[in-house]
Amino acid sequence: MTNHDCQLTLARRMGTLPSSCVRELMRATGGRDVISFAGGLPRPDLLPLDAVRAATDRVLTREGGEALQYSSTEGEPALRSLIAERLLAPRGLRVAPEQVLVTTGSQQGLNLLGKVLLEPGARVALENPSYLAAIQAFSLYEPDYLPVAMDDDGVLPDALEQCGGTRAPNFFYAIPDFQNPTGRVYSRRRREAVVEVLARRRLPLVEDAPYSHLAYGEEPGPMLASAYPERSFVMGTVSKILAPGFRIGWVAGPARWIEQLVRAKQATDLCTGAFAQRIVAELLRELDLPAHLARLRAAYRQQCDAMLAALAAHLPGEATWTRPTGGMFVWLTLPRHLDAREVLNRTLPRGVAFAPGESFSPDGSSRHALRLNFTNATAADIERGIAILAEEVKRLL
Ligand SMILES: Cc1ncc(COP(=O)(O)O)c(C=O)c1O
Structure with missing residues (x-):
């Protein structure tokens, strides 16, 4: 493929690689006074600033220059243990530290899985709709997608x-726990049924779990991988519970599978930044994590309630939406003849952004739906933004 504008011959895979509509929206609206429901950002005042400052100081004083060296490709041993102990074990998954690979954000985990497992024409089964940046990451390796239908209890086993x-x-x-983009959580019974199907078909599972620790009511059931550890990769991140700026995520799985990802990571970035890893390890050790998570949950629960109340107050009867009990998103479905991009074209000039559904379904089946994030706007802005969104939807009906 030749791009005459930049006089570069691009690899074929770039021809089919979608760009992220959310990143583009963030760029277009950055600095403007926009009520944004588009991204998946934590609320800035909930980032643990003082704890990070203190942890950084302790790490530099205690570890000196070592903290600023390269890390091993697998990641800092202390951090790998803490991830296994503090973040995976409470979700029902018992893994040894050696089974945890630290990645540069869990987005890198998606990229490494694509590198190691996919070649052109390979097949990826995924929930419909699914996380748009996972679709983007896998698309670099030119797979075909098999979108699998869901209901409010999770993916349909049949x-x-x-x-x-x-x-x-x-x-x-x-993404069984408070899915991106729908906010849905698999019921306990559905978890069992899905694992039965996976085991019967001997299908490898990639379980992505960035929102597991953000339950606003009942805790989600144990991770699917806890009942199917021999054929599962599990991914996680501190982006939603500590801060996305660290770019610290992980992939855990059977040791011989993780070895393959380690080789691919060596070739990709040598290692994840040691400094960020050591600060995150210190935070996981010293921060009162349960209290911190309780603060996040209380705040986000209120914002979620504000969004659900605003949707009920303003949206016309033809629209439906999910009612999440955790995570960061509500999925709004409009009548089939509407295109969410057209709605966005009307709300953006009025200062309201959201993520249109198209990019979340590789088969184009979500054009009439959209994703709304509720964690990065005040209750007042949520009410104002949803009122504007509803006005524009009604104009198009
Ligand atoms: C389902 C899912 N996976 C992965 C990621 C990437 O997170 P990270 O910041 O760790 O790269 C996100 C971020 O929104 C997500 O929602």
């Missing part, structure tokens, strides 16, 4: 059983 027919997918990518 649809998963049949997906791909005799040509089974290379893996199933799932």
Whole structure:
């Protein structure tokens, strides 16, 4: 493929790589006074600034120049242990520290999985809709997608059983805890049913779990991988519970699978920044994590309630939406003949942004839906923004 503007011959894979509509929106609206429901950002005043300052100081005093050296590709041993102990074990997954690979954000985990597991024409089964940046990350490796239908209890086991027919997918990518973009959580019974299908088909699972610790009511059931550890990768991140600026995530899985990702990571970035890893380890050790999470949950629960109340007050009867009990997103479905991009074209000049649904479904089936983030806007802005969104939806009906 030749791009005459920049006189570069681009790799074929760039031709089909979608760009992130959310990143573009963030760029377009950055600095402007916009009520943004588009990203998945934590609320800035909930970032643990004082704890980070103190942790940084302690790390530099105690560890000196060592803290500023390269790390091993696998990651800092202390951090790998803390992730296993403090973040995975409470979700039902018992792994040894050696089974945890620290990554540069969990987005890098998605990229490494694509590198190691996908070649052109490989098949990825995923929930419909699914996380747009996972679709973007996998798309670099030119797979075909098999979107699997969901209901409010999670992915449909029958649809998963049949997906791909005799040509089974290379893996199933799932976000069972407060999914991005729908906010749905798999019920306990559905978790069991899905694991049964995976085991019967011997399908590898990639379980992405950035929102597991952000439950606003009942805790989600144990991770799918806890009942299927021999064929599961689990991904996580501190982006939603500490701060995205650290760019610290992880992939855990069977040791021989993790070794393959380590080789790919060596070739990708040598290692994740040691300084950020050591500060995050110190935070996981010293911060009162349960109290910090309780603060996040209380604040986000109120914002979620504000969004659900605003939707009920303003949206017309033809629209439906999910009612999340955790995470960061509500998924709003409009009548089929509406295109959420057209709605966005009308709300943006009025200062309201959101993520149109199209990019969350590789088969284009979510054009009439949209994702609303509620964690990075005040209750007053949520009310004002949803009122504007509803006005524009009604004009298009
Ligand atoms: C489902 C899912 N996976 C991965 C990520 C990437 O997170 P990170 O900041 O760790 O790269 C996100 C971020 O929004 C997400 O929602």
